Amino acid sequence: MREYRFLGTAPWLGWFALAALFAVVCGLLGHWQLDRRAETVAAIETIEANYDHEPLSFDEAAGQFRQFDTAREWTPVRMTGRYLPEQTRVVRNRPLNGQPGFEVLVPFRTAAGPTVVIDRGWLPLGSNGDPAAVPAPPSGAVDVVARLKHPEGGLDRGAPPGQLASIDLDTYAAQIDAPIATGAYGALADEKPAPATSPIAFPRPSLDEGPHLSYAMQWFAFGLLGFVGLGYAARQQAWVNRNGGLDDDEDIPVHLRSGALRKRPRRRTRRTAEDEEDDLLDAAGWR
Structure with missing residues (x-):
């Protein structure tokens, strides 16, 4: 036309x-x-498949702490051993439900021999910018159930003594005397005997794809x-x-x-x- x-x-x-x-x-x-949604859906499927799984024995999961398979994330592992409280570190800038705070990392020497890192939970920010108090883990022999988690990368910033900028297990291992497995760490689900006070337990991860x-x-x-x-x-x-x-x-x-x-x-x-x-x-x- x-x-x-x-x-x-x-x-x-x-x-x-x-x-x-x-x-x-x-x-x-x-x-x-769409790519971000695919990643989120894959993470949700991993949670649904592993979070409520019957806990593995430490012998079954020991290889994951050395070299982690992300498909096994959130899988519970049952182990017996002793905490090393003198090597405790808190991780900075860890929000929970919109509130700033810290996460508490403690090495755990298993009865089978290897030492792994347990994230015992969350602490709120104190008035001076540090945790108000860090509850001590149970002493002596402890039965722990923890869910496998992939460590984080290092950040280009430091942290005060006794703290970490991220859950970077290689940095953590360089700071402490005990050799620790750096392939994965465990997010605490249960420990016996239970201490009088504990960090705040982690909530179940969200299944909302956004x-x-x-x-x-x-x-x-x-x-x-x-x-x-x-x-x-x-x-x-x-x-x-x-x-x-x-x-x-x-x-x-x-x-x-x-x-x-x-x-x-x-x-x-x-x-x-x-x-x-x-x-x-x-x-x-x-x-």
């Missing part, structure tokens, strides 16, 4: 290229959200809306061309070809009886 010939002009081709670029960016962001799917759909919709908007603008321009009696590109003023301004068609008014009477008088030469 001739009124759409303006779509081949440079300005409109530029607008089309801009809409296409916008759609590509929105598509990439949508796929990024809004990633809805965000992805929104980004895809935004990408399509760019073309919808361009199509609407082109339809309006074609209507102006058609109703303004513009036959070809040469007749289209520059400001219309650029799309910056649009010519408003003249409003058509209905002729009245007085107009027709005036015409008759004019034709007869009486006016």
Whole structure:
């Protein structure tokens, strides 16, 4: 249709290229959200498969503390041994339910021989920026059930004496006298005998996959809306061309070809009886 010939002009081709670029960016962001959702769903499936699993014996899980298989994360392990409280460290900047605090790491020398790290729970931030008090673990022989967790990487920042910036087991091992397994650590689920006071136990991990799917759909919709908007603008321009009696590109003023301004068609008014009477008088030469 001739009124759409303006779509081949440079300005409109530029607008089309801009809409296409916008759609590509929105598509990439949508796929990024889908990737994040896939990671979250995989983590949820691991929790559902392992969290309530019957505890493994230490002999069955010993290899995980040396070289961790992420598919076994959250699997409970039952072990017997003794805590090494003099090597306790607290990990900074560990929020729980929106509150800042610390996590308490204590080496645990198993009866089988290897020493592993147990995260005994969470402590709130004290008034001076440190934990108000760090409860001591049970002394003597202790039966522990802990869930396997992957250690964290190191952070490019230090920590005061007795503290760690993250659960980086290699950094921890370099600070203490006892050799510890660095492939994984255990998040405490139960210990017997139970001490009089303990850090706050960790809640069950969330099974909510979050809004990633809805965000992805929104980004895809935004990408399509760019073309919808361009199509609407082109339809309006074609209507102006058609109703303004513009036959070809040469007749289209520059400001219309650029799309910056649009010519408003003249409003058509209905002729009245007085107009027709005036015409008759004019034709007869009486006016």
